[in-house]
Amino acid sequence: MDTPPPLVIFDFDNTLVDSRIDFAAIRGALVDLLESSGPLAEPRGELMRVPIADLVARIGDSAPHLTAQAWATIEAFEAAGLRDATPVPHVYGVLAGLTARGFRLALLTNNARTATERVLAELGLAALIPVTVTRDEVPALKPDPAGIRLVMERAGPHRAACLVGDSWVDGQAAARASIRFVGFGPRRAEVEARGVMPWAWVKDLRELLDLDWNA
Ligand SMILES: [Mg+2]
Secondary structure, eight states, X not given: OOOOOOEEEXXXXXXXXXXXXXXXXXXXXXXXXXXXXSOOSSOHHHHTTSOHHHHXXXXXXXXXXXXXXXXXXXXXXXHHHHTTOEEOTTHHXXXXXXXXXXXXXXXEOSSOHHHHHHHHHHTTOGGGOSEEEOTTTOSSOTTSTHHHHHHXXXXXXXXXXXXXXXXXXXXXXXXXXXXXXXXXXXXXXXXHHTTOOOSEEESSGGGGGGSOTTO
């Protein structure tokens, strides 16, 4: 029997596409919303470091009537940030190159499905990634490992899995799912400051083709 292929799961924003989603502004708006329902239980500076999904959960706990407004706020920032998204340099060649080598490819994003699919289609990336999992399908967002587990189920048999992403939430999700994390981009120090230890770190997607995936 043939050995099943490795599975490489990509993050979306600032890994496959350069989007302009202002995640700090989203956190700020959610903290404002939380504060509109009563005094903050934690200092604002602490809350600004909390994953967006956890801020929504805190709003749900203290002011459930504001949950819909929280998601609407997030979607508005996402739509604005994705409007002019561009492909990360070399993404087409790298995805095609990994596929040609027999890798199975997937996408896991905390973004909504509709916006993700629109950008994938507009940029001609949809055909290069067979499995896409968005926040519409996952029981809990990254850094929770649930999305990785769902991707692994949907991707079929594979030998080993790895998550490629630019943010600490990607690295922490990978660690919690007990899979490798390959960091990408300029934020290595910030990611490692969160206690995330990448298996490898690349600054150019083409370096993925040179990694020793069997190591
Ligand atoms: Mg990202």
